[in-house]
Amino acid sequence: MDAQENPVSDAAAPPDLEPAARRIAALLGPLDDSRLDGPTPCPDYAVRELLGHLTGLATAFRDAARKDLGASTDVSPDAALPVLDDDWREVLPLRLDEMAAAWRSPDAWTGMTRAGGVELPGEVAGAVALNELVVHGWDLARSTGQPYAAGEAELRSCEALLAPVGSGPDSPDRPDGSDGGSLFGPPVPVPDDAPPLDRVIALSGRRPDWQPGS
Helix, strand or coil, rough: CCCCCCCCCCCCCCHHHHHHHHHHHHHHHHCCHHHHHEEECCCEEEHHHHHHHHHHHHHHHHHHHHHCCCHHHHHHCCCCCCCCCHHHHHHHHHHHHHHHHHHHHHHCCCCCECCCCCCEHHHHHCCCCCHHHHHHHHHHHHHCCCCCCCCCCHHHHHHHHHHHCCCCCCCCCCCCCCCCCCCCCCCCCCCCCCCCCHCCCCCCCCCCCCCCCC
């Protein structure tokens, strides 16, 4: 990937993951257990699997930022259906906080690291981590009937990652390592004047108007 295609500009400060992480944590309080078996925009996931995936990715990207490579960073998210542990209400907010804190270190954005078994430059891994939080935060909000918004800088980073300059969003050179699977599939067409969040969601393979039962 050429430097001009990098989702994190050398001239720009790395994005802060804390707002996206805290938005997800805020969605957990109103989430009633009766919704855990409800559908999500991820075809293979009910809400409980989405929460399990969020817990796993928060752990993996925390360790990727710390360059603490091992079991958490080596396993592909497609290896098995995520399992939601009974203590998820305590563990998931903690992991989200730890992930955001780890990516506040300048060292996290330098050198090489690994996530999902894929070797990535630190700056690309950080952009992928933010994208995971923003898109899956939208997934969780939409699945549970809660409002969701994202910051302009976050959405610019996500759009640059999902549709990098000089490479189509379903290209094998896509820097997030996506292969068009069920979590981040081929982009969905939206109008040219669609809001930035809708564009990002569509680039991730989701319909921005998705609702449970649709």
